[in-house]
Amino acid sequence: MLHTIATATEKDSVIKFKKDVLDGLQSSPKELQPKYFYDDLGTELFREIMKLPEYYLTDCELDIFRHKTQELSKLITQDNDRFDLIELGAGDGFKSRHLLDYLVHNNSNFTYIPIDISKSALTYLTESLNAQLPRLNIQGFQGDYMEMLPKACKGTNRRKVVLFLGANIGNMEVSQAGEFCRKVQSILYPKDRLLIGFDLKKDPKKVLAAYNDQSGITSKFNLNLLERINRELGANFLMDQFEHYPVYDPITGACRSYLVSLKQQQVYIGESQVNFQKNEVIQMEISQKYDLNGIRDLAATTGFKTLGMIMDSNEWFVDAIWEKMG
Numbered sequence: 103m104l105h106t107i108a109t110a111t112e113k114d115s116v117i118k119f120k121k122d123v124l125d126g127l128q129s130s131p132k133e134l135q136p137k138y139f140y141d142d143l144g145t146e147l148f149r150e151i152m153k154l155p156e157y158y159l160t161d162c163e164l165d166i167f168r169h170k171t172q173e174l175s176k177l178i179t180q181d182n183d184r185f186d187l188i189e190l191g192a193g194d195g196f197k198s199r200h201l202l203d204y205l206v207h208n209n210s211n212f213t214y215i216p217i218d219i220s221k222s223a224l225t226y227l228t229e230s231l232n233a234q235l236p237r238l239n240i241q242g243f244q245g246d247y248m249e250m251l252p253k254a255c256k257g258t259n260r261r262k263v264v265l266f267l268g269a270n271i272g273n274m275e276v277s278q279a280g281e282f283c284r285k286v287q288s289i290l291y292p293k294d295r296l297l298i299g300f301d302l303k304k305d306p307k308k309v310l311a312a313y314n315d316q317s318g319i320t321s322k323f324n325l326n327l328l329e330r331i332n333r334e335l336g337a338n339f340l341m342d343q344f345e346h347y348p349v350y351d352p353i354t355g356a357c358r359s360y361l362v363s364l365k366q367q368q369v370y371i372g373e374s375q376v377n378f379q380k381n382e383v384i385q386m387e388i389s390q391k392y393d394l395n396g397i398r399d400l401a402a403t404t405g406f407k408t409l410g411m412i413m414d415s416n417e418w419f420v421d422a423i424w425e426k427m428g
């Protein structure tokens with residue numbers, strides 16, 4: 103059942119979007135924040151990316167959520183207590199619904215609280231879950247998950263379990279991932295848990311191909327953010343003057359996607375002018391790959407105890423389950 107959807111006002115969102123875009127494009131190197139990929143079209147394109155043969159990440163985590171559901175459930179539940187299952191950036195819940203299904207059918211006493219910046223993703227998620235699992239108690243929050251998490255936690259004294267799937271943590275630099283974990287830790291209480299999906303270092307060709315698919319959907323997904331800026335902020339980016347360019351560094355584990363300006367050009371965002379040199383890049387997204395020791399260190403240095411690490415059958419991806427230290 104869907105109770106409420108809390109929404110940031112649309113006007114505030116546009117003002118913030120414009121400020122973030124201008125700050126990013128006036129910095130050096132230029133960058134855009136990946137959370138803005140997900141307007142309606144971006145959400146749709148990301149669903150297509152998840153089905154691409156090159157994009158192994160979804161299949162790996164799906165393998166865990168489908169085939170190791172009982173292990174996951176054991177690591178997040180505790181003595182049949184009532185808890186809140188909060189999912190950050192839930193998307194279409196493609197993987198988490200396997201866990202939700204298991205929990206509902208095993209009579210776990212919990213409320214599912216998905217948080218997503220995309221209204222269309224949240225609407226699709228709640229409607230499809232209502233149909234699939236009518237007994238599931240859902241309370242969705244629309245907005246940035248770091249703004250919404252304290253609101254979602256407020257007002258109940260139930261234990262919290264926070265899900266952060268899809269290697270979304272990889273969209274942060276390693277130092278930012280540390281800050282993120284510390285921030286979540288400060289919002290939670292001792293014994294609350296955090297389940298994070300990490301993509302692991304592997305064959306560099308395999309990694310790079312996931313961000314450079316042959317059908318060009320990832321390129322469309324990146325360019326859609328420029329189109330979104332045109333649509334929502336009155337800008338005049340020309341799509342054929344920018345090209346998608348991903349690179350992977352197997353030593354640091356950082357896979358970065360750029361849009362390269364194919365010529366010297368000026369772009370207007372409303373009244374503000376942004377200049378591009380030929381071959382200047384906009385950093386669009388980092389997708390950081392980890393190793394198991396790095397993940398254990400991240401837990402230990404941000405105030406969490408590792409309860410378990412569950413890997414897919416290829417050992418390409420891991421869901422780590424942590425508990426806040428008291």
Ligand SMILES: C[S@@+](CC[C@H](N)C(=O)[O-])C[C@H]1O[C@@H](n2cnc3c(N)ncnc32)[C@H](O)[C@@H]1O
Nearest residue numbers: 137140191192193218219220245246247267268
């Ligand atoms: C890569 S998808 C992953 C979806 C899902 N977690 C999964 O693993 O399949 C990222 C989702 O997070 C949402 N998202 C991205 N940045 C966000 C933010 N800062 N706050 C809230 N939602 C965000 C997007 O709208 C999108 O639905």
